[in-house]
Amino acid sequence: MISRTSPSKIVLLIIDGLGGLPHPETGKTELESAKKPNLNRIARDSLCGLIDPVSPGITPGSAPGHLAIFGYDPVQYHIGRGVLEALGIDLELKPHDIAARGNFCTVDDKGIITHRRAGRISTDRNTVLCRLLSNITVEGAEISVLPVKEHRFVLILRGEGLSPELGDSDPQQIGQAPKKIEALSPQAQKTADIANEFVSRARNLLQGKTPANMVLLRGFSRRPHIPSISEIYKLKPAAIATYPMYRGLARLAGMKVLPGGESITDQLNGLHRHYAKYDFFFIHYKSTDARGEDGDFPAKVQAIEELDEALPGLLSLDPDVLIITGDHSTPATLAMHSWHPVPFMLKSKWCRPDDVTEFSERACLAGGMGRFPATEIMPLAMANALKLDKFGA
């Protein structure tokens, strides 16, 4: 490896769902509409561009979007639905734990699914039912059932010789019975038997608890082995994120998860407190994505403006390398993640600035990086931090 340690510091700010689409009336995107003097000032001194998190046309989930920026091929390092759900409740999975995403659902007298989300029962009710299901014991695995939100839960199977190569019980539509969980390889048969036994006991325990009288399981998976950022880049990495799923993704990549706080100001205060102890910081800003998913254009604009106002708290540290980008686009007009490339900028003493004077989708297109794969960000960050040796003689 050509990485080397040095005192320089890298700060990576991921603005979730940053990219957008033009408002039909103004023709301007959320980022183009926002007042953002700080972001624009940084852009003037930065190397700018647009990233493709996975590849053109592909809409990334949160996991591939982040892993790509952290330098991992998002197609090679696949995070299963069960593992992601576990990360989302700050659960530290052991390497051999099998996690599945669970739904409480409603079935009729004949066992046919009539509601896949049990009418979205309350999280309190969910918690009570998960406690009930946690009493289930099946030989061969230690079983945990942990509530998430509304109808969602995580099932964890822990034990020797288990395998995640299992099909779903969730047919993903109503009008059918839950499927029997199938072993997708011979060595997964034991785990399939355990999972099916769990479902059968759960059905019995939930009888009469309508609307939550049955469970659906999908996305059986195990934490992938990901070489840590310290191994690859010889960095001491830390993460400051308010949402559990992003803390979980950071933990997967080997980052130390620092206390997050509630607001971006809290997060930046945390950065100041821990600045001396680490040399790589991932800061996650969530509101932009949430407002985009709501389809609320003005609220997403406001979320960008709030971030911009907080930025002096970051700039005062004058990190050697500052990167600001997003994990994917979440245009308010689409109200969902999208495939559009995401604005990117990197400021360092050693970047070669371009003519971009505004941080926006259109302006970054003319930036020095042009359009490029997100997996190229980490080598670029390392180079600008003077933490990479020459390649070859």
Added chain:
Amino acid sequence: MISRTSPSKIVLLIIDGLGGLPHPETGKTELESAKKPNLNRIARDSLCGLIDPVSPGITPGSAPGHLAIFGYDPVQYHIGRGVLEALGIDLELKPHDIAARGNFCTVDDKGIITHRRAGRISTDRNTVLCRLLSNITVEGAEISVLPVKEHRFVLILRGEGLSPELGDSDPQQIGQAPKKIEALSPQAQKTADIANEFVSRARNLLQGKTPANMVLLRGFSRRPHIPSISEIYKLKPAAIATYPMYRGLARLAGMKVLPGGESITDQLNGLHRHYAKYDFFFIHYKSTDARGEDGDFPAKVQAIEELDEALPGLLSLDPDVLIITGDHSTPATLAMHSWHPVPFMLKSKWCRPDDVTEFSERACLAGGMGRFPATEIMPLAMANALKLDKFGA
């Protein structure tokens, strides 16, 4: 796969040989010289860019140029010369048929080639001679000899246990004797023997038929297995092309070939008639390439203008995704296919438009896609048609 079906429609218009080079006097390319108000208006609302059909510097034949746009790696899916010639006469090859491109040629008393194209005999004469050669029977294969144009024909060998791994008999130069066809692998020996026997019998039958007194064979090949567009993208694809070779390429990719008509207006009328029944349409416009190959700059400009005038017939359908590009460049100044990247635009409700206001080589360079591989077009088309699910959790 993350493709899903939906009612949205994709129209892909390929303007053959679209890209050009500046005229020495005006400094403007064919596309820049043409009056094309409709193409320019579409460009204003589109995501623009420049495609590399294969890779920078590589001049594509028609097959790789089209396959790349259809989403297939043109290096992996190689179409042999023989197969291409068969596609060019609307021949439906069976999966195991072996096709070779044939030339009638002239040899002297000693069997040395004096003219590789037999003085370009007429197509009528070719047809008579092919009928003569079709009488040849060799044990082990059913033989068909089909006229193409002037001195060109297709040889088809059909039978059990045949192999296309054969060398050429055509030395591609005069002053030599035709080569013996060699088996390039042990299992091709039987086929080599059959092919050599065919050549020997053809020589006998053609004695005295000077200038067409011998045949040359090259490009023995078999139809490659290409997963169909319906398999990969869950689309119902159709093609409207006036030239047989493009209909053949569309058929290879699993498209339904619709009646073409003579002019682009006929083709667009066909599109209207069949619009309800398919959700992906490939329309092929040939004249631009033909005029470029002629080296006729003004005629290529005029071909572009004719297309532009016909476009309202396409725009009236308001397809959910409209893509306009070319399979390669054919600059009139070069009078041949070239390696230059090709203008591209994609219009949809969900594309992120850029600042491009003209459809031309120079203008598209500043487009939102920049320069990109043609194989990325299909995922982009699918995304804009909202026919792709999110990748990863």
